[in-house]
Structures are given as structure tokens and as C-alpha cells.
Amino acid sequence: MKDRLAWQEESRKTVFTCPVFSIEERVCRSPDNDLKTFTVLNASDWAIVIPALETEQGRKFVMVRQWRHGSQELSLEFPGGVFEKGENAETAARRELKEETGYSAGKIRKLGEFSPNPAIMSNRVHFFLAEDLNSPAGQQLDEDEYVEVETHAIEDVINGMGKPPYTHALMGTALALYLQQVHY
Numbered sequence: 001m002k003d004r005l006a007w008q009e010e011s012r013k014t015v016f017t018c019p020v021f022s023i024e025e026r027v028c029r030s031p032d033n034d035l036k037t038f039t040v041l042n043a044s045d046w047a048i049v050i051p052a053l054e055t056e057q058g059r060k061f062v063m064v065r066q067w068r069h070g071s072q073e074l075s076l077e078f079p080g081g082v083f084e085k086g087e088n089a090e091t092a093a094r095r096e097l098k099e100e101t102g103y104s105a106g107k108i109r110k111l112g113e114f115s116p117n118p119a120i121m122s123n124r125v126h127f128f129l130a131e132d133l134n135s136p137a138g139q140q141l142d143e144d145e146y147v148e149v150e151t152h153a154i155e156d157v158i159n160g161m162g163k164p165p166y167t168h169a170l171m172g173t174a175l176a177l178y179l180q181q182v183h184y
Contacts, residue, residue, distance in 0.1 A: 004031055012040075020082075043123045047093040048080035048170060050111070050178050051103055051130045053151055060151040062133065064100050065165065067146065076150070076165040078174050080125075089113070089126040097130055099140045101149045106132025111177040116170065125170060127177050 007028040016023040021043040029035055051062035061078070068075045079100035083092040090108060098104050111127045141147055160166040161175055 007031070010035065039120065041121045043121065044082045045089070045092075045123050046080055046082055046116075046125045047089055047096055047128065048078050048125060048174050049093045049097045049105075049108075049128045049130050050078050050174055051097060051101060051105070051133055053103075053133050055151070058153070060153055061157055062101050062103060063150050063152055063157070065148045065150055068168070071167065073167070074165055075168050076152070076160075077168050077171050079147075080170075090128070093126065093128040093130070098137070099142075100145070100147050102136030102138045102140075103130070103133045104137070105130035106134065111174075111181050114173060125173075127174050129178060129181065 007030055010027045010029055012024050012026040014022050014024050021041050024040045024042060026038050026040055027035055028038060053060050053062050063076050064079050065074055065076050067073075079097050081092070081096045081100070083089070084095070087095070089110065093108060094105065097108075108128050108130045111129055113124050113126045115121065116123065116125050136149070139147065139149070157166065157175065158179075161172050166172075
């Protein structure tokens with residue numbers, strides 16, 4: 001039954017390339033045998049890390065505040081970023097955690113993965129929970145990253161999700177996975 005919904009790709013060509021992504025036009029044959037052209041954005045996979053820090057006031061999230069050019073606003077997020085060439089998901093998650101926050105994780109486990117927008121994007125985003133955090137050793141940001149590290153009560157993040165500065169949709173996905181796995 002599922003196979004009757006599948007489209008068959010006939011050809012693809014790259015029409016634009018930049019350092020962050022490329023765009024392809026894909027010609028596909030529909031289940032009714034019609035040919036249609038679709039645009040697909042190809043980017044590297046991403047890792048997003050939910051750092052859980054045990055404090056005297058209870059468990060808190062380590063988060064990063066940064067400017068987002070697409071939305072033209074500051075966003076409060078879990079640390080994360082693009083895989084480097086040859087990295088696996090866990091290695092990318094550990095590296096991004098350390099680079100953006102200075103923390104390293106004694107324990108890290110994958111919570112899940114998603115297609116960020118399967119209608120037009122080919123990549124995946126991998127979500128991790130980082131625990132047993134070691135003292136921060138200083139950020140190692142990329143040359144175009146300006147990131148402030150903050151800790152926030154889990155309840156504040158839950159109650160704020162979907163309102164500024166918690167407007168990044170993938171952070172909502174990360175939080176849902178955390179709640180599913182940890183049973184807040």
C-alpha cells in the first residue's frame with residue numbers, strides 16, 4: 001500500500017551551492033506517471049544537545065543565547081550545530097557542547113532524530129541528552145559565532161517554549177524528546 005504513494009526520481013541537478021547548503025532540482029515521476037520538478041535543500045546533518053546541569057537549586061538546562069539572521073531576533077537555545085566532515089552524531093554533539101558552552105559531558109545519550117523539514121530538506125537533526133557535566137573550560141566558538149551561556153530552570157523553559165526567546169522550533173522538538181525520555 002505504501003509503495004503506491006512513492007515517487008521515482010528520474011534526475012537531479014545542483015542549481016546553487018554555498019558554504020552552508022546546496023540546492024537541487026529533482027525531476028520525479030508521480031504515482032500517476034506524471035513528471036514534476038521539486039526543489040531540495042541539501043545541508044549537513046545537525047546535532048542538538050540538551051545539557052542537564054545538577055545544581056544546589058535542582059537540575060537546570062545549560063542554554064545559549066545568540067542572534068538568528070533568518071528571524072532577525074535573539075534566540076535562547078540548546079547548543080548544537082552542523083556535523084563536520086567525517087563526524088558521527090555523538091562526536092558532533094560532544095564537540096558542539098564543548099565549543100559553545102565550554103562544558104563536556106560525562107554521559108551522553110541519543111534521544112532521537114528527525115527530518116527538520118522533509119518537504120524541502122534532505123538532512124537530519126540528531127538530539128542528545130548530556131549529563132554529568134564537567135566544569136566549563138571556556139568556549140571555542142567559530143569566528144562568526146557570538147554566544148552567551150546561561151542556565152535556566154527546566155520549568156521556565158517548558159513554560160516559555162513557543163514565546164520569545166524560545167521560538168526556535170527544533171528546541172521544542174528537543175524539549176519534547178527530553179520530556180519523553182526523562183519523564184519530567
